[in-house]
Amino acid sequence: MCGITGVLSFESTPDLGLITQMLSRLPHRGPDGSGIYRDPHVALGHARLAIIDVAGGAQPMSNRDGSVWVTFNGEIFNYVELRQELTALGHQFTTASDTEVIVHAWEQWQEGCFERFNGQWALAIWERDRERLVLSRDRCGVRPLYFTRHGGRLLFASEVKALFADPQVPREFDRVGLAEAMTFWSTVAPRTVFAGIQQLPPGHVSIIDRGGQRTFPYWQLQFPPRGEEEPQDFEQNVRDLRERVIEAVRVRFERSDVPVGAYLSGGLDSAITAAVIARYTDAPLQTFSLRFADSDYDEGSFQSVMAQRLGTEHHHLTVHAHDIGEAFPTVVRHTEAPILRAAPAPMLLLSGLARERGFKVVVTGEGADEVFAGYDIFREARLRQFIARNPDSEVRARGLELLYPWLGRSPGQSPAFAREFFSQRLDPADPAFSHRTRWDTTSKLLGMTMPHPDQDSDVAATLLERMPPEHSQWDPLSRAQWLEMVTLLPGYILSSQGDRMLMANSVEGRFPFLDRDVVDLANRLPARHKLLGLNEKHILKEAFKDLLPDEILNRPKQPYRAPDAASFFDGSSATWVDEMVDSDLVSAAGVFEPRYVAALVAKCRRTGGVRMSNTDNMRITAVLSTQLIYHQFIEGDGSSEQDRPPAPPMTVVDLVTAS
Structure with missing residues (x-):
């Protein structure tokens, strides 16, 4: 994974210092190198986490004559097959990277190329001769892409904090975005919680030129009409699903020039991905798990069963409530959105463990619950x-x-x-x-x-x-899945709890259950193949029952959770909690009524945050995260002491000074 930034202006030349400053806000996304391209109308920036073609994949990257440039965050997992197809069509390649495949695919198929990609991406393509900028995001929203218009310019970046590197960009809350976050657990693209800042919706392309901006889908979430599904044999669907999941896991594990590990939660989904790696690849597997000091949240016994069965080199991290409280301000700086649960915090700590052990990439089980009706x-x-x-x-x-x-x-x-x-x-x-x-x-x-x-x-x-x-x-199940895959999946699971917590420690997550071919198959299945009575993920269990122990296969579904209020009021909470709930700061933020916040905080202090209701746990977490957003991004500008100049080696192609 990487971080991308850019400035487009048809009225003035983009400032080289600004694009450099934008990159300095994303060192966590690209610690292995950086690059800038600039001409009279556009500046593109790239912070690199080197995973494929470590030596030759530097960005921004161009075609042979320099008329097409790309800055790209993500992976195109079928790049090998696309490269072969493009080579047969006469294209010549100079690197082994998936980035160069994007450049040639654009030359060959224009916006039709995105339908052919099987991967996870956020990217920008600049056609210099046509003076046209193209933004694209993967189908399910694995990778983030934000943009804003101000002062006759369009700015885009992987994270909002990079946009706020421009002091001219206004910083204020979007109240509808806040209402979405406090209803759906996340905003819904294109909206964010910041006024004037949008995110490109998953599965969309946006083309910007002198005539304006048009945004349209290249892929949409669809399900068959009820009662009109093609006749489907369950056993055949089981075989097809197994084949597609195995292939999705295999390419995500093998197509990397750096070691790949796997998360092992103790649940069905990560157990399947780890088991497929162990059975169908030759590389040794290292797995990573979260343990909790509080037994109500701990799944360690299931993790141990699976790790022992697979014979993996297993690593785990035991998280205490005060660890969550201490990490929470950092968590929110990376989520860039209010969150209603503290669960992202342990995920931040887990990615830190993976990075400490030398891993830049992990395979995880996210997406299976949405795609196969597991919730x-x-x-x-x-x-x-x-x-x-x-x-x-x-x-x-x-x-x-x-x-x-x-x-x-x-x-x-x-x-x-x-x-x-x-x-x-x-x-x-x-x-x-x-x-x-x-x-x-x-x-x-x-x-x-x-x-x-x-x-x-x-x-x-x-x-x-x-x-x-x-x-x-x-x-009805298809309608429910649509709602879940448009709201919670991209806005919370893949963002606040996914990409942001992984990339905070410069770790890329790969999600086999969100593979293009897996999702397409799942969306064509009859509801009964996914949810049979109350048996969730029925077809997935059948497809991989031979690889899983009974303890995992037949255990009741238990979602990943972490202590909420108890993490902030356990008697060892950091001083930041007092600062964020101070009545003056609450009033200044203008989101919550200070008297309600004071009453809620008093209740938390009385109980130590223990055995609070579900609603009160959400309330205090929402208050604290929203106040942190205000303090860090609106009262502040999103900058941090962790910001630093773009990582070397630094390549700059500047056609402005060259001319």
Whole structure:
């Protein structure tokens, strides 16, 4: 992975000092080298994490005559096959990098090239002769790409902090973006929590020239009409899925010029990826896991079972609540968005462990829950649909007791409360039927915020307006998956908890379950192949049951979690907590009502943050992360003492001074 930056202006020559300063905000994304290209209208910057063609893959990179330039963050995993195809078409290559494949693919197919890429990327292509800038982002949103327009210029970068290196770019909250974050757990592209700053949506291309900017999808999330799926044999689908997942894992493990490790959480998904590596590749495998001092969150016994079965060289890190509290300001500086859970913090510490052990790349299991219906929210929706057919049935309501077996306050312990809670909004025709309970719970955070006209907008209604018209023909599970893959997956799982926590320690994550061919197959499957009754990820379990021990295959689904309020009020919290909840700073930020914050903080101090309700845990984490965002990015400018000049070797192609 890498960091990319750029400035486009048709009115003035981009400043070389600015693009250099933008790169200095991204040293964590590119510690192995850097480069700049500039001509009278554009400046492109690149901070490199060298993984493929370490010696020859420096960027920005051009075609043979210098008319096309690219700065690229990511990996095109099918670059070997594309290179062969392009060579047969007459293209000549001078490096072994996937970056050069992008340049030639653009020359050959223009924007049609993105449909051919199987990978994870955010990139910018500059056509010098046509004076045209092209931005593109991968299908699922693995890699980030932000941009803003100001003063007749367009600035883009892998992270917002690089945009704020320009002191002319305004720094203020976007209140609708905040409302999205406090409803969906994340903003929804193109919106961010910063006014005037957008993110390119996953699966989209944006072309900017003198005539303006047009943005359009090259890929869209689609599902077959309900009842009109092609006749599908389950056993054949199992075989096809196994083949595609094995290939997705293999290329992500083998196509690298540096060592690749694997995360091992103790759950099904990472167990499958690690098992495939062990069975179908020849390289020795090293695995990395998180342990928790608090047994409520620890999955160490399952991790040990899998590591021993595979014979991996296993490393683990035990995290205490105070570790999370200490790391949290750094976490938020990298998320660049409010977060409602402290779970990203241990992931930051885990990537640090991988880097300390000499790994720049890890394979992980993210994406399987969204693609194969693994989350409890899908099981919950299935039960609520069952109840909706006869809301007065006591027998049907008893099914709720099967939900969230891992939760200390599970529905099984409070069946009356569970029935009342989950029986709300029982309208199966509602396209957001699956997510209403989560959104209603999360949006209670908005009750703590200061009144603001923009924040009163109905963000849920706006999101539903963006659903494809054909969603009414989809089965309920497909609609639920669409909502999850547009909101939580790119905005939280792959960003706040994924790319940002990995790249903070200069580690690239690779996600086989988000492989193009795996996702395309999964989206064509009938719902019953993914969620059979309440058996989540049914087809995935069947496809790899021979590689997994029973302890992993048959364990109840348990999501990754970490202590929230207890991490900040365990008696050893850093002074930053007091600073962020100071009434003057809360008032200055203008997001939360100071009296509500004071009451919540007092409650946390009384309890030490222990056994707080789900809502209060989200509230305090949202308050602290939002206050940190204000302090670091709005009151500040996103800079840090960790910023440093672009990494050597530094290459500069400057056509302005050369002329």
